[in-house]
Each structure stands twice: as structure tokens, then as C-alpha cells.
Amino acid sequence: MKEAVVYYSWTGNTQAGAEKAAELLGVPLIKICEKKERKGLTGFIKSGFQAVNHIESELKPECISQANEFDKLVLMFPIWAGNLIPPIHSFLDQSDFNGKKIILITDQADPKHEKSSEIHNEARKLIEARGGRVVGEFSLTGANPGKFNGEFIAKEIEEIIGKIKEL
Numbered sequence: 123m124k125e126a127v128v129y130y131s132w133t134g135n136t137q138a139g140a141e142k143a144a145e146l147l148g149v150p151l152i153k154i155c156e157k158k159e160r161k162g163l164t165g166f167i168k169s170g171f172q173a174v175n176h177i178e179s180e181l182k183p184e185c186i187s188q189a190n191e192f193d194k195l196v197l198m199f200p201i202w203a204g205n206l207i208p209p210i211h212s213f214l215d216q217s218d219f220n221g222k223k224i225i226l227i228t229d230q231a232d233p234k235h236e237k238s239s240e241i242h243n244e245a246r247k248l249i250e251a252r253g254g255r256v257v258g259e260f261s262l263t264g265a266n267p268g269k270f271n272g273e274f275i276a277k278e279i280e281e282i283i284g285k286i287k288e289l
């Protein structure tokens with residue numbers, strides 16, 4: 123199976139984890155990019171509002187077409203305001219997952235990973251509706267909002283990489 127790590131990251135934590143996962147798996151890394159950059163406090167408030175209200179965001183089309191070339195995706199993204207984030211909502215809505223295997227990995231500030239299983243379930247429904255299958259789910263601890271703790275998340279990836287390889 124052609125495999126890739128696909129991720130969205132605003133403040134760099136998920137990106138640090140995704141880079142480590144791609145390196146350890148020896149597969150390409152694809153970034154999900156939004157057309158409009160998020161910035162500062164206004165961006166923070168808007169991001170939470172959009173997540174809570176299930177508002178999608180506009181993505182640069184090249185990231186969707188790149189991800190479509192692969193049939194096993196390790197999909198990594200952060201949690202905002204206890205909800206599925208706008209760029210991932212858009213990505214899942216616009217992708218064709220027919221016959222594909224997806225491994226979901228979320229990260230968030232809360233070490234108890236509250237809401238992560240709910241968010242995985244929401245993502246799974248969207249993936250299954252487009253013909254895909256979620257074969258693994260992992261919840262990681264990222265950083266506090268706006269902070270960077272990339273080394274920690276990279277370490278968490280190292281701990282679970284063996285399990286990911288088996289899926």
C-alpha cells in the first residue's frame with residue numbers, strides 16, 4: 123500500500139509529530155494548507171468559533187490532490203474547542219477514501235484527551251461515508267494553546283510508531 127503522513131498544524135506541534143512519524147515510517151509528508159492564514163488572538167477566537175459551529179475552511183486544492191495518490195494515510199491534526207477542526211472537516215468532506223485505510227492521530231493540550239474519542243468518531247463517520255476505513259486511533263498530548271512543545275509530541279510518536287507499523 124502507498125502510505126503517507128497527512129497533517130494539519132497551526133502552531134507547529136502536530137507538524138513536529140508528523141515529521142517524526144514520516145521519518146520513522148519512511149513515507150512522504152503532506153501538509154493540509156488553508157487558503158487563508160490564521161493569525162493572533164482574532165485567529166484564535168475565530169478558530170474556536172468555527173470548530174464549535176462545524177464551519178469548514180477553504181483549502182489549497184493541491185493538498186487534497188496530493189493526498190489522493192495514497193491508499194494508507196496517517197492523518198494527524200489538533201483539537202480546537204473540543205471539536206473537529208475546520209480544515210480537517212473540509213479535507214474529509216472533499217476526499218475520496220474508497221478502499222483506503224486511515225489511522226487517526228489527534229493532539230491537544232488536555233493530557234486526559236477529553237473529547238478525542240468523540241472527535242475520532244465524527245471523523246470516522248465522514249471517512250466511512252466516503253468509502254474509507256479507520257484502522258487505528260491514537261490520542262496524544264500537544265501543547266497549551268499557542269505554545270510549542272514539539273519534542274514532547276515527537277517522543278509520543280516514537281512510543282506508538284511500532285503499533286502504527288502493524289496496522
Ligand SMILES: Cc1cc2nc3c(=O)[nH]c(=O)nc-3n(C[C@H](O)[C@H](O)[C@H](O)COP(=O)(O)O)c2cc1C
Binds near residue numbers: 130131201204269
Ligand atoms: C483555537 C484553539 C482551541 C483549542 N482548544 C482546545 C481544546 O478544546 N482542548 C484541548 O485539549 N486543547 C485545545 N487547544 C490546544 C491545541 O489542541 C494544542 O495546542 C495542539 O497541540 C496544537 O497543535 P498545532 O501546534 O499543531 O496547531 C486549542 C488550541 C487552539 C489554537
